[in-house]
Amino acid sequence: MGQPTDSTPTNSLTVRDNRTGKVYDVPIVDNSIPATAFKAMKAKPAPGEREENETERGLRVSDRGFLNTAVIQSQITYIDGEAGVLRYRGYPIEQLALHSSHLETAYLLIYGSLPSANQLKVFEAEVLHHGVIHSDAELFCRSFRYDAHPMAILTSAFAYLGSYYGEANPSLQGQSLYTKGDPASLAIMDKQIYRLIGKATTLAAMAYRVRQGRDFVTPPNGLSYTGSFLYQMDHLGEENYTPNPVLEKALDVLFLIHADHELNASATTVLQTGSSLVDPYSAIAAGCASLYGPLHGGANEAVIRMLISIGKPENVPAFIEAVKKREKVLSGFGHRVYKTSDPRSFIVRKTADEVFKITGKDELLETAMALHEAAMKDEYFIKRRLAPNVDFWCVFPVHDRFEPRSNGNLQERSDIPRDGLPT
Incomplete structure (x- = not known):
């Protein structure tokens, strides 16, 4: 055979x-x-x-986990899980993380090539211009409980946006709205791209500030995409406040390395939802709901909760043994695609080191380092190829902003300056 x-x-x-x-x-x-x-x-x-x-x-093809099924032909992203390779439009992710920005990379993914200086300037201006949200959105976000999960707010907010833009809805404008290929159709498509990228960070910041009981902040002028996002999360009325540039760059790198990853769960959800010709905002809301889960984007939060439950570095050996006995769940290790190492994890680890020079280290980080070291030396994890993935290291460029509440939720720490600089 x-x-x-x-x-x-x-x-x-x-x-x-x-x-x-x-x-x-x-x-x-x-x-x-x-x-x-x-x-x-x-x-x-x-x-x-x-x-x-x-x-x-006739025969059916059974592939419950999409482990070996191609549903679309694409030239956007290439992944070699065995070799630990990730490329956007042919560019290695390491090269883009070092030399590009999130919005420049977004342009590359959407339009197929890196933008010229003028194209990037126009793209950034359009995205930032569309960051402003209708004032009614404040009432919408405030309708959630004070302790609502930010992802629940964000998912609902994307769907809410769709009700404002009837011109973007094929149900109202005709099924060929985005398929005509004429200048008018392409212009409508571009405007929804600007709106979705621009308003995503504004809505995310609003969801964050709902949890903090703070007033919302209008997107500022003159800052970068990630700088504007940090400003909207952290600004409390200070004069001439600007985000720390190290944290701004770190967040931009995190956005960049998560910009695309082939047909992951949320991308598949968006494609399937969009195939019914629903408006783009509803499709993104569906993808956001998929991202919420702990086996996808929610893995970052699961890592934080795991490390908090371990508590101290000296508790790591007992936790490792509990994982082997299937008494505890190990989050942030292994990957469905990457069988050796996740190339994004190395980028985030380097980025985290830059952040720690500003914020300093703490016991949660020491616990993570001890867990990483113990797992990499243990035959149980080596045989199963359970190396730290991007979710494990992604929590650290931002984790110092949070501490556990007594009920297991996370709240913002009050002893760390909002610009990340030590007191």
Whole structure:
């Protein structure tokens, strides 16, 4: 089985159905085969077989976890999980993190090439211009409980935005709204891109300030995308307040390395939701809901909670043994795609080191370092390829802003300056 024959190679797969003895040739295109080709492979049901199997209507392809299924052809992102490689439009993620900004990389992902200086200037101006939210959004966000999870607020807020922009809704403007390809259609598409990217940080900052019981802050003029976001989260009326540039750069790098990751759960959710021709804001709200879960974007929060539960570095050995006995859950280690190392984790680790020069280290970090060192020396984790992933290290450029409440939630620490500089 699986041995090559002496016949001339062809770009096809020959399948023999041993139920019927029939042989089928399936074309191979871009190293993939169409799942619908198996619909032709029909047979009589076996005695006692489930009627629901619909055997006479052809074979199905079962891939519950999308472990080896291609649903779309794309040139946006390339991942080699075995080698630990991540590229955006052919550019290594390490190169972009060092030389590019989040908005420049966003332009690359959306439009296919890095922008010229003038194109980037226009793109940044449009995105920042659309950061302002309608004043009614304040009432909407304030309608949530004071302790509502920020992701619950953000998910709802994206859907809420869709009600303001009827011109962006194919249900109201026609199914070909985004597929005409004419200048008007492309302009509408671009405006929604500006709005979504621009308003995302504004809504996120509002969700954060709901939790803090603070008034909302209008996006300022003259700051970068991430600088504006930090300003909106931290500003408390200080004169000439600006975010710390080290923290600003660190957050920009975090945004950049999370800008795309092929068909992860949230991207798949957005595509499937958008395929019904729903408005872009509802599709992003669906993706945001998918991101919320602890097996996806919520893994960052799960790492913080895990480290808080461990408490101190000296408690790490007992925690490691509990993980082996399946009594505890290990968060932030291993990855479905990366089987060696997550290239993003090295970038974040270096970024975190720069942040720690400003904020200093604490016991939570020492606990994480002890956990990392212990896991990397333990045969149990080595055999299972459980190395720290991007979620493990991503918590540290921002974790010093938070401390645990007695009920297990996180609240902002009052002993750390909002610009991240030591007192």
